[in-house]
Amino acid sequence: QVQVVESGGGLVQAGGSLRLSCAVSGSTFSVNAIGWYRQAPGKQRELLLSIGNGDSTTTTNYADSVKGRFTISRDNAKNTVYLQMNSLKAEDTAVYYCAARFGSVWSQRNVYWGQGTQVTVSS
Numbered sequence: 001q002v003q004v005v006e007s008g009g010g011l012v013q014a015g016g017s018l019r020l021s022c023a024v025s026g027s028t029f030s031v032n033a034i035g036w037y038r039q040a041p042g043k044q045r046e047l048l049l050s051i052g053n054g055d056s057t058t059t060t061n062y063a064d065s066v067k068g069r070f071t072i073s074r075d076n077a078k079n080t081v082y083l084q085m086n087s088l089k090a091e092d093t094a095v096y097y098c099a100a101r102f103g104s105v106w107s108q109r110n111v112y113w114g115q116g117t118q119v120t121v122s123s
Helices: none
Strands: 002-007 012-013 018-026 033-039 046-052 059-061 070-075 079-087 096-101 109-112 117-122
Touching: 002 096, 002 109, 018 033, 018 096, 018 117, 033 070, 033 079, 046 070, 046 079, 059 070, 079 096
Parallel strands: 012 117
Antiparallel strands: 002 018, 018 079, 033 046, 033 096, 046 059, 070 079, 096 109, 096 117
16 A cells, blocks of 8 residues: 655745645555646646656656646655645645556556645735
8 A cells, every 4th residue: 555645735825835745655666656636626636747756757747837837856765756836826726636656647546645735825
């Protein structure tokens, strides 16, 4: 089993920054990538960025809305993945989820989910 725990959410003013953390533990041998999703009220959950696991450091951005503002990184010593969010906008308000992927493609059915962390951006 794999445990995924997010932290770092909160309330921030527009234009500010936040860094979310995602700690992954347990039987991580099956995990090949870590990704950040978000889900705003009334909207579908969307994949934002991902980073390879293990020796891979490949990052991929899936959302034009965060390009140039959000970055993903990993600290292998801490088994932690970070989402650095800069120049935050009100439309970034959402619950942010970390996902550990065990499948070959990103699908909401082949990941281990964290519990989510709320990010609220006030305008």
